Amino acid sequence: MRIGEFAKKHRITQDTIRYYLDMGLLVSEKKGGQYKFTKADSEDMERIIELKSLDFSLIEIQKILTFQRLSGSNTDVFRNLYLPFLKNKKEEVEKELIKYNRMNEFLGEKINEIKMSEVKKSQRLGLPIISLSLLRCPNCKSALKISDGNIEESMIMHASIRCNCGYNAIIEDGVYIDQTAIRPKLIDGKKIPTKEEFLSTSSHQYVNFLYKGMATLIEYINKYTKDSKYIMELGNCVGLFLLQYIKDLPHDSTYILIDYDKERMLSLKRNLEMYYDHKNFLFLCCDYNKLPIAQSSIDILVDFGMSKDYLKSDLKFLLDIIIPLVREDGIVTGSYQYSNGEQSEKPNIKKKAEENFSRNIILEKLNLMEIEVLDHLELGLVFKDGNCENTQKVKEAYQLNYIGRNQRRSNG
Numbered sequence: 001m002r003i004g005e006f007a008k009k010h011r012i013t014q015d016t017i018r019y020y021l022d023m024g025l026l027v028s029e030k031k032g033g034q035y036k037f038t039k040a041d042s043e044d045m046e047r048i049i050e051l052k053s054l055d056f057s058l059i060e061i062q063k064i065l066t067f068q069r070l071s072g073s074n075t076d077v078f079r080n081l082y083l084p085f086l087k088n089k090k091e092e093v094e095k096e097l098i099k100y101n102r103m104n105e106f107l108g109e110k111i112n113e114i115k116m117s118e119v120k121k122s123q124r125l126g127l128p129i130i131s132l133s134l135l136r137c138p139n140c141k142s143a144l145k146i147s148d149g150n151i152e153e154s155m156i157m158h159a160s161i162r163c164n165c166g167y168n169a170i171i172e173d174g175v176y177i178d179q180t181a182i183r184p185k186l187i188d189g190k191k192i193p194t195k196e197e198f199l200s201t202s203s204h205q206y207v208n209f210l211y212k213g214m215a216t217l218i219e220y221i222n223k224y225t226k227d228s229k230y231i232m233e234l235g236n237c238v239g240l241f242l243l244q245y246i247k248d249l250p251h252d253s254t255y256i257l258i259d260y261d262k263e264r265m266l267s268l269k270r271n272l273e274m275y276y277d278h279k280n281f282l283f284l285c286c287d288y289n290k291l292p293i294a295q296s297s298i299d300i301l302v303d304f305g306m307s308k309d310y311l312k313s314d315l316k317f318l319l320d321i322i323i324p325l326v327r328e329d330g331i332v333t334g335s336y337q338y339s340n341g342e343q344s345e346k347p348n349i350k351k352k353a354e355e356n357f358s359r360n361i362i363l364e365k366l367n368l369m370e371i372e373v374l375d376h377l378e379l380g381l382v383f384k385d386g387n388c389e390n391t392q393k394v395k396e397a398y399q400l401n402y403i404g405r406n407q408r409r410s411n412g
Helices: 003-010 014-023 039-053 058-071 076-119 129-134 195-201 204-224 242-248 262-275 306-314 318-325 349-355 359-368
Strands: 029-031 034-036 145-152 155-162 168-172 175-177 230-234 254-258 281-285 298-304 326-338 371-382 397-406
Touching: 003 014, 003 034, 003 039, 039 058, 058 076, 129 155, 129 254, 175 262, 204 242, 204 298, 204 326, 204 371, 204 397, 230 318, 262 281, 298 306, 298 318, 306 318, 306 326, 318 326, 326 359, 359 371, 359 397
Parallel strands: 175 281, 230 254, 230 298, 254 281, 298 326
Antiparallel strands: 029 034, 145 155, 155 168, 168 175, 326 397, 371 397
């Protein structure tokens, strides 16, 4: 039979047959410029398929077939030569079985662990009563008045908040909400992608790039801080940094999260209630320029790329607004991306503002704000397809990670 019929009979490709011919696994002869395959060739092919199913390599199969052709398949010589191959393969399989049985047990334990974590009773998180002293009216900086409160385990779950200047807010399901600020988070007019959507559009190199930035900031925080009471995160993907840092989060600290997108905040809150034990969080659904936080009260400020996003959307440097909330000698740490050539169809004022966001300008800006840089690290170059913070395609990305100390004296 010809090669096409032979390939169809044994359900393999013609390229595979030619490769086996080149290796000498098959020994068919050409007649008239074409291979002619015999019954003996089919028997060899069945033998090859059988040995491959036992996970023998092609080199091992080549040796076995050579022994068989030299001595015959039903001889003591062949059996004595073939038997060690079978015994060695059996030992390999037994070792693999032990390994896979261990893996199977481990996977079963992990599956049960995850299922048990899903059914365990979740905690309820609200606004910690101990954090009430932190709250101030964002307009006149006066103390806020809280009424109609519902308290569970030293946490405020529901309440009305007002100030004599006319400012109003509520606490709903443990979240502080400025109702004038609530809106969906959009990028280029579209809803900000979920983490799953972000992963589907980003290279693994870029995801690792982000992770390295977060790991660097965590290392800095652990090195330069101790016994911090209030930690505030600034980030477009709310809680992105927290979920990496939470294993290092001091037990007694209160972690402040900010997002004007209520649904995203509630989603993060449910995750923290279900899977984590830390209790002290302050969930703020507010705009960054109207945070109800007392000045000079934050011990650690984590800016994971938010200043760049804020510069694009509001044409203001976010730290100018937030730094007054950081106490004197408090820690400011951040991670900012920049590139040497971002793609843009036409120039615009937002683009010009973004171009001012480069490594040297960042460090100069920190110096002007009286933030003493204690350490910094640059990461990159990496290419990306998109990210949770910005769907605009970027040709290349670098990252500046830093930690500094606020040297600005408090006005209070």
